[in-house]
Amino acid sequence: MRVASGGSVLPEDLRSRVLERIRPTRLQFSMLGRLYSLVARALEECEDLRLSIPAYRVELVGSAAKGTLLRDKWEVDVFLLLEARREEVRRLGESLLRSCLEGRLPYYFKYSEHPYATVSLMGMQADVVPAPLAVDPRDAVGVERTPFHTRYVRSRLEEKPWLVDDILLFKSFLKGIGVYGAETRVGGFSGYLAEVLIIHYGGFEETVKAASSWRPPVMVDTTGGKADLDMLARRYPDSPIIVPDPVDPSRNTAASVTPKRLAELVHAANIFLRKPSPTFFHALQPGEPCRRTLPGVMVLMSGNYSDHPPDSVWGRLKRLGERLYRATKARGYPALSYSFYTDEALEAAVYIHMESPSRYPIEGRLGPPTWDRERATRFTEKRLGEGGWVWIGDDGRLSGARPYTGSAAGDVERALATLPLPPGTRSYKVVTCPSTGPCGFPSYLEALRDPTPPWLRHVLGGCRS
Amino acid sequence: MRVASGGSVLPEDLRSRVLERIRPTRLQFSMLGRLYSLVARALEECEDLRLSIPAYRVELVGSAAKGTLLRDKWEVDVFLLLEARREEVRRLGESLLRSCLEGRLPYYFKYSEHPYATVSLMGMQADVVPAPLAVDPRDAVGVERTPFHTRYVRSRLEEKPWLVDDILLFKSFLKGIGVYGAETRVGGFSGYLAEVLIIHYGGFEETVKAASSWRPPVMVDTTGGKADLDMLARRYPDSPIIVPDPVDPSRNTAASVTPKRLAELVHAANIFLRKPSPTFFHALQPGEPCRRTLPGVMVLMSGNYSDHPPDSVWGRLKRLGERLYRATKARGYPALSYSFYTDEALEAAVYIHMESPSRYPIEGRLGPPTWDRERATRFTEKRLGEGGWVWIGDDGRLSGARPYTGSAAGDVERALATLPLPPGTRSYKVVTCPSTGPCGFPSYLEALRDPTPPWLRHVLGGCRS
Incomplete structure (x- = not known):
């Protein structure tokens, strides 16, 4: 069914080799389907729900619903659509979910824009999100858009079912180069954006080729002229890429993409077209990439990060890295860049990469x-x-x-005293790493000391030290 | 006779204390007079001279003739003015001087613009310079101008004899801050320029005050409107200061002054006016100034420098310093400045001052x-x-x-291979000085490692280490 485009650079065997590893399995679908049934039944048979809300519907949304989920993802998204106004949904959502799930399924609550429940069973997860039943897509906010996005992608994939594979390839590619995900930590491309781009360009290779010649500000009109691109450019002045949402053309689906992630995709697309390799795809990368560290200063923080929304912890961490990078540079240290990390539970870290961990005396x-x-x-x-x-x-x-008699650690300590730390931080220490060799950290922290994206090391160069 | 100007900042006791140390003595004048007589007689009674040249005259010129020489200068300048064209003077000068002096006085030859003899006797020196007798001052070139300059200054000092002390003070001040002398090594203010400025401004303090508010390009019209300053500015586009020669207003007497030396005078004038001190004057400075060294790279050269005109050795040395400074900076070393030195005989050295002798790895x-x-x-x-x-x-x-795996010494060696060394250089070595402490050189070389003018350390700060 799929028509090969002229001058394909992606060898067919690479395509099938990758797909073989990332296509979801029948078992996966049937087990996730079972999980969905359990959740749906719990909600549909829920007394409290029936008593408080005139009408409601349970809907499978997200990748599982579209058939575009990657093999290593054992998650379903379930929407509980309530005939109620947004405020009421927000007010009642949490308690209703609690009373419906309590005693029937193991669950816990997460808090992002608004609270939602995660049911965790046999290594699978179902996110259960309450939302109003009747909303015009153009009035939808936040997660309310998800059902519309799901229905849009499903309808397009019904016309061109062969694009499912291309979506899987593109998601795996985005994930492999570290730009997949709209959350603060990544600032990259959401799953929906990946689907919209593949549907627009007509395939994985077509999309990668297009991306390889993007130059910010990028405009991709996925609505066939229905979107007001000038308006969008004014509304999203800081967005390096604007992709109008086919479901609501006044919204930029790519609003989460930072200049860094966009440039990383452009760069990866170019290198991929020149040197196609399975290691661009997330499931085919070696487990332990080779690393080459830079000297610099590590700030190690400990705290109760699980008490705070991950986006807020990651956001502050990024700001902290950025400000420490600038502060050390301003004090004469040869700072090059910064990296940051948190386990979202007990630990957070920022590393400032430097040409040397000390400045000239x-x-x-x-x-x-x-x-x-x-x-x-x-x-x-x-x-x-x-x-x-x-x-x-x-x-x-x-x-x-x-x-000059200061030290990098001392100067960083001084700067830290005036900077906001990630919420939940209880204490911190500053460690100077003098050379390009190991600095005695566990490997997930040593990894921070190399600013090079791992896929770049995989593809171009192998290990050197 | 001297009228004190309003708001004098130079305490009278400082003035007299300095003059007491720098005024030439009666003994000095009588001994230099004796030396002049010996030289003059040798020339006047010279058979060869009488036979080859129709008419000639011996004339005492320079500081000794004007009474403006400093006490520690035991030198006279003697002109042998020949009735002959410039070319003939040039052609015959050396052999005539040789035959007149040979067997009568100890002498040796020096070669600057053209050859001249130096008679050295009892620690005194007489430079004997042949020049044409009849030249219009406006046609005079190089040393030919000296007799006119001498006559001009003498005639002005006959009118205002009290200015002699101010000239002595100013010369000692210029010498004390290291900007005295028109030769390449210094690029500063000649004795004649010092005299012209004192005569123009009417005194030492008046001149220092004027200099303290100079801002390049500086124009000092010493000819009372006779000079065409616009023409001079076009003719000397690189001169930061233009002082028309009263003897030839189309010439800039300050052509030798570099931007560095001009700025040093301006800076010293300001600090002097704020903090007058005897240590600004050359004869009153402590013998061993306190030094604070910088890390960097020393290039030590040995050769036969006495075989080459000092101006050419100093000139190349300066260029070498400048180029090494630029080359190391371009290679990423934190170069700050450079210093250079030669004993004009066997040794030459350049030191590149750095924030650190190595660059970041x-x-x-x-x-x-x-x-x-x-x-x-x-x-x-x-x-x-x-x-x-x-x-x-x-x-x-x-x-x-x-x-980056290079070293400063290695990178300097590589740069040296492509740069012209001072004429006469036979070999060189490169030494890296890692810290601000001593580097094992004799003190005249260690002195190169501090770019701070010694008078600045004397006046402001004393020793710190």
């Missing part, structure tokens, strides 16, 4: 022109008073230098 | 934008191939880093 400074009498004299007195140096260069400019 | 590099496909891929392959790092920053820019 002497700091050169340009002085004012000598004809600026007061300032030139003050500059000279200050430098000499600090035990430093002053001279006039060939160009007649006054210059100076002074000794 | 890793070198960060900004890559091309990811949408510049070819270059972005090549950049990534190159960095990873070098065992380096590649990442995409928050702004979507591709960046990289690579290990």
Whole structure:
């Protein structure tokens, strides 16, 4: 059924080799179907629900519903659609879910935009999300859009069922290069966005080719001219890529994508087209990528991170990395970049990559022109008073230098005292890693010390040290 | 006779205390007079001279003739003015001087613009310079101008004899701050320029005050409107200060002054006016200034430098310092400045001052934008191939880093291989000085390691280490 495009760069055997590993299995579908039935029955037979809400419907949404889930994902998304206004759903949702699930299925609550239940059974998970039953897609907010997205993708895949494989390939590719997911931690491409792009471009290879020549700001009109792209550009001025939502063309489905993740996809697309390899796909990467560390400063934090929404912990962590990177650079350290990590439970870490973990022990400074009498004299007195140096260069400019006695760890500690830490942080310590060798951390922390995306090391270069 | 100007900042006791140390003595004048007589007689009674040249005159010129020489200078300048054309003077000068002096006075030859003899007797020196007798001052070139300069200054000092002390003070001040002398090594203020400025401004303090508010390009019209300053500015586009020669207003007497030396005078003038101190004057400075060294790289050269005109050795040495400074900076070393030195005989040295004698062992590099496909891929392959790092920053820019394994000494050696060394250099070695402490050189070389002008350390700060 699938028509091969002219000049294909993706060898057919690579395509099938990857699909063989990422296509969901029949067993997976049947087990996830069983889980869904259990959840649906619990909700449908729920007394409390019947008594409080005039009408409701249980709906399977998300990848499982569309058949686009990856083999290693044993999750279903279940919407409990209530005939009630948004405020009422929000107010009643949690208690209704509790009374319907209590004693029937093992569950716990998660809190993102609004609370939802996760049923966890035999290694599978079902997220159960309450939402209003009757909403116009253009009025929908947040998760309320999910059922519309599911129905849209299902209807398009009914027309072109062969695109399911391409969606799986693209999701696995995005995941393999670390840009899959709209959450703060990633700031990348959501599953729905991946589906919209594949449907728009007509296949995995077509999408990768298109992405390889993207240059921000990128505009992908998936609505066939129905979207007002100028309006979207004004509404999302910081978005490096705008993809109008086919379900609501006034919304940018790619609003979560950061410049970093967009550029990573463009770069990966180019390298993939030049050097197609199974290691671009998440399920085919070696477990332990080879790493080459950079010197720098690690900030290790411990706290109760499970008490806080992961997005808020990751968000603060990223801001902290960014600010420490800038602060150390401003103090003369040769900072290159930063990485961050949290287990979302007890531990969080930021690593500032540097050319060296220390700065030069002497700091050169340009002085004012000598004809600026007061300032030139003050500059000279200050430098000499600090035990430093002053001279006039060939160009007649006054210059100076002074000794610098701080340390990276000390300077980072000082900067940390004025910066907001991730919510829940109880304590922290600062460790300086002097060389490119190991610094004594467990491997998931040592991994932070290499800013190179692992897929890049996999594909181009192998291990070197 | 001297009228004190309003708001004098130079305490009278400082003035007299300095003058007491720098005024030439009666004994000095009588001994230098005796030396001049010996030289003059040798020339006047010279048979060869009488036979080859129709008419000639011996004339005492320079500081000794004007009474403006400093006490520690035991030198006279003697001109042998020949009635002959410039070319003939040049052609015959050396052999005539040889035959006149041979067997009568100890002498040796020096070669600057053209050859001249130096008679050395009892610790005194007489430079004997042949020049044409009849030249219009506006046609005079090089040393031919000296007799006119001498006559001009003498005539002005006959009118205002009290300015002699101010000239002595100013010369000692210029010498004390290291900007005295028009030769390449210094690139500063000649004795004649010092005299012209004192005569123009009317005193030492007036001149220092004027200099303290100079801002390049500086114009000092010493000719009372006779000079065409616009023409001079066009003719000396690189001169940061233009002082028309009263003897030839189309010439800039300050042509030798570099931006560095001008700015040093301005800076010293300001600090002096704020903090007058005897240590600004050359004869009152402590013998061993306190020094604070910088790390860096010393290039030690040995050769036959006495075989070459000092100006040419100093000139090349300065260029070498400048180029090594730039080359090391371009290779990522934190170079701050450079110093140079030669004994004009066997040894020459250049020191590159650095924040550290090594650079960071890793070198960060900004890559091309990811949408510049070819270059972005090549950049990534190159960095990873070098065992380096590649990442995409928050702004979507591709960046990289690579290990750097060179050493400052090695990199300087490599740069030296392509740079012209001072004429006469036979061999060199490169020494890296890692810290601010001593590096094992004799003190005149250790002194190169502090870029701070010694007078600045004397006046502001004392010793710190």
